[in-house]
Amino acid sequence: MGAAARALKVMGFDDLVLVEPRWDNVLRREETIQRASGANDVLENCRVVATLDEALDGVDHLCATAMTPRDFGPPTQSPRVHFEQLLKRPTARGDNGAQLVQPTGVAFLFGSERFGMRNDDVYKANVCLSIPTNPHFGSLNLAAAVQLVAYDWRLAVDQWVVDTPAPQNQVLADSQTVQAMLNHVEQALVAISFLDPHAPKKLMPRLNQLMSRAQPSMEEVHILRGMAKAMLQTAAKATD
Known part of the structure; x- marks a missing residue:
């Protein structure tokens, strides 16, 4: 959990919600704090709730995550493809001619490290995100999955410019x-x-x-x- 908090903060996000965690004191455990590596504010502001419905209060677009597509449930897309489509929605029009509205509350749902995502939880999502990985070995730990999705979401909503040293004014030899x-x-x-x-x-x-x-x-x-x-x-x- 500490590594997931660190992954969020690195990408400029801080809204973390835990649903019925395995340990009541997970946010205060020494391992969690150490692996947060300075993202203590994300842990301190983290909300702990008993049900997924509580966590989704104010959310109007839910992205679940899964390694493999499911036979039943929301459509499966890669994060970048879905984010591009999602952020273009204000200019798109539905079949009835009505303008589609860009969601104001977007959330990302990750399963537990040990058991992954429950089907009933996935069915509540608008889309199931599948991170492109090696087809023969696509298992990611929770923090790695959070990092990749957070990175793609950051690129989609507000790309940060990498600071590069200003070029030195070198005098070329004649x-x-x-x-x-x-x-x-x-x-x-x-x-x-x-x-x-x-x-x-x-x-x-x-x-x-x-x-x-x-x-x-x-x-x-x-x-x-x-x-x-x-x-x-x-x-x-x-x-x-």
């Missing part, structure tokens, strides 16, 4: 500077006997093409020139 660096590198390659000046083949033209594609900055050119300088110094010591 062609004259790059050519001077390549001349320096050529001297170093000759000094360490990597390049035969009498049979250079296409090494330097290819390095020219490499630098043209790379568009090195001034700092990167300085690094390469420093390497060439060190190579020349090492070669000079070897000949002393």
Whole structure:
């Protein structure tokens, strides 16, 4: 339960309801608090009720979860497909021409870790969500299922932008500077006997093409020139 609370908080949700939990003190158990890993506010605000009907107060669209489709009951869809359809409902129209209303209270129903979902509970749902998994091994623990559904719901209702470092304003080296660096590198390659000046083949033209594609900055050119300088110094010591 602690891991499920953590999964909710990571995705920006905090409305957790437990229906007739196995342990009355489940929210205060040491393991629960440890696995919540800082999501204590979700545990503190969690509601504990005796029946599913109590938990569904104010809910007008219930999504149950199940690993495999059932022969009878609500339609089965993957979370992303259903969420996309659900959030497009205000612009859709029913068979009688009436506009379909987007639900205001959406809830997600998960079964217990040990026994899963009861059929009678699934029948109360508008849809049964099935997370796409390996067809030969699709068993997810409760917290993992909560995390995946919460992630897809977050993407559907309000995608968060990933913070990325602002690009640094690097000064690109001009062609004259790059050519001077390549001349320096050529001297170093000759000094360490990597390049035969009498049979250079296409090494330097290819390095020219490499630098043209790379568009090195001034700092990167300085690094390469420093390497060439060190190579020349090492070669000079070897000949002393």
